[in-house]
Amino acid sequence: MKIICVGRNYAAHAQELGNEVPEEPVLFMKPSTALLSVGSDFHYPVFTKDLHYEAELVLRVSKRGSRIVSDAMNYVDAITVGIDFTARDVQAELKKKGLPWEKAKAWDQAAILGKWQAIPEGEIHFSLNKNGNPVQQGSTNYMIFPFDILIAHISQYFTLEPGDLIYTGTPAGVGPCVAGDLLEGYFENQSVFSLIIHA
Ligand code: ZN
Secondary structure (H helix, E strand, O other): OOEEEEEOOEHHHHHHOOOOOOOOOEEEEEOHHHEOOOOOOEEOOOOOOOEEEOEEEEEEEOOOEOOOOOOHHHHEEEEEEEEEOEEHHHHHHHHHHOOOOHHHHOOOOOEEEOOOEOOOOOOOEEEEEEOOEEEEEEEHHHEOOOHHHHHHHHHHHOOEOOOOEEEOOOOOOOEEOOOOOEEEEEEOOEEEEEEEEEO
16 A cells, blocks of 8 residues: 655645645655554654644545546545645755655654545535644645546556555645644544644
8 A cells, every 4th residue: 555645736835835836746655654553642753843734635546547547536435634744844954955755754653544435526625623723724626636637647657556545735724733732634524533642
């Protein structure tokens, strides 16, 4: 299983981090070990002092596919909200030096997954609350590259296999969290995860 992540897929988020709006999807990956297993506690990593949440819609791949050109949505069968945790200080250093992002994004427990939902037709809303207050609100209507374009594009480079996950990018409002914070993800108005940041 692999985790494919999309960067800068919402213009307002690209701008808040001072990045250009991309002409094609920005892709990076996390290994399967980055997924927080169900029932495990999340711990604030020792190598960062600026851990950021990034709430994202996550698609589950259901069918093997390579160089997909049509019916891209037939290759996914479920959706939820997850977090692409990012060590923002580590990422800033790596970006400055032009180095890969893995140490900032692909570490153990850096991928959080909510409960799976059926994929609805039309616009999808999602949000993240921190300690009960809304911090991120997203809608598929504001994605630069919609799901079918992402799936087709990803599969030009990487064969999709059942069980792979696609994190489709975060909207504006990313920010820091500290030990003791409670993060709650919502798909439409349905709570799909509740995560405590342990020291
Ligand atoms: Zn992200």
